[in-house]
Amino acid sequence: MIVYLGGEAEVRIFEDVVHKIRRRKRYRIEKLDSILRKSRVKTEVNIIASARRCGVPTPIVLDVDGYTIIMERIKGTPLKEIMNEELSREVGRLTAKLHRKGIIHGDITPMNLIYKDGRVYFIDFGLSFYDDRIEPKGVDVHIYFESLKAYFENWIDLKEAFISGYREYEKAEEVLKRAAEIEERGRYVERRMM
Incomplete structure (x- = not known):
């Protein structure tokens, strides 16, 4: 597994899948942070699907679990x-x-x-x-x-x-x-x- 830490998320790359986990921002009120992270996960998944529908190749989203998007790994x-x-x-x-x-x-x-x-x-x-x-x-x-x-x-x-x-x-x-x-x-x- 390879792990990348970005400003918004932790990305874990496995053999065939990628887990993108929206990390908690400690400076935010916990409840607000939770709402924002869930909203951003939902938006990202929706946009990935919209991009695919309009003919732009993207990873396929396999599952969403709370603050985590599980998607196919593009081995290219x-x-x-x-x-x-x-x-x-x-x-x-x-x-x-x-x-x-x-x-x-x-x-x-x-x-x-x-x-x-x-x-x-x-x-x-x-x-x-x-x-x-x-x-x-x-x-x-x-x-x-x-x-x-x-x-x-x-x-x-x-x-x-x-x-x-x-x-x-x-x-x-x-x-x-x-x-x-x-x-x-x-x-x-x-x-x-x-």
């Missing part, structure tokens, strides 16, 4: 290890499908994308939520672009490939414009802090 390769333009274009197509249904992943990075049997799987919907506004979709895209910059020398080519796939979404131009505005906001803050 993280995109961080094999990223190329074709895969980034597919990430763009799949992100377009999510956004068309109002699903915001919240953490689209090459470590949360797994390649297996010719398909790109989206994993870790722990920060996901529903929202039809342009701003959260722009943030989703911006996070992906920033992760490309952090991991890959050819990030500009990968970004352009993503954009070509993402343009399948009817509101792509609005979202891409907003992602560029978000990047500019970050640059403005950086300049002001210097």
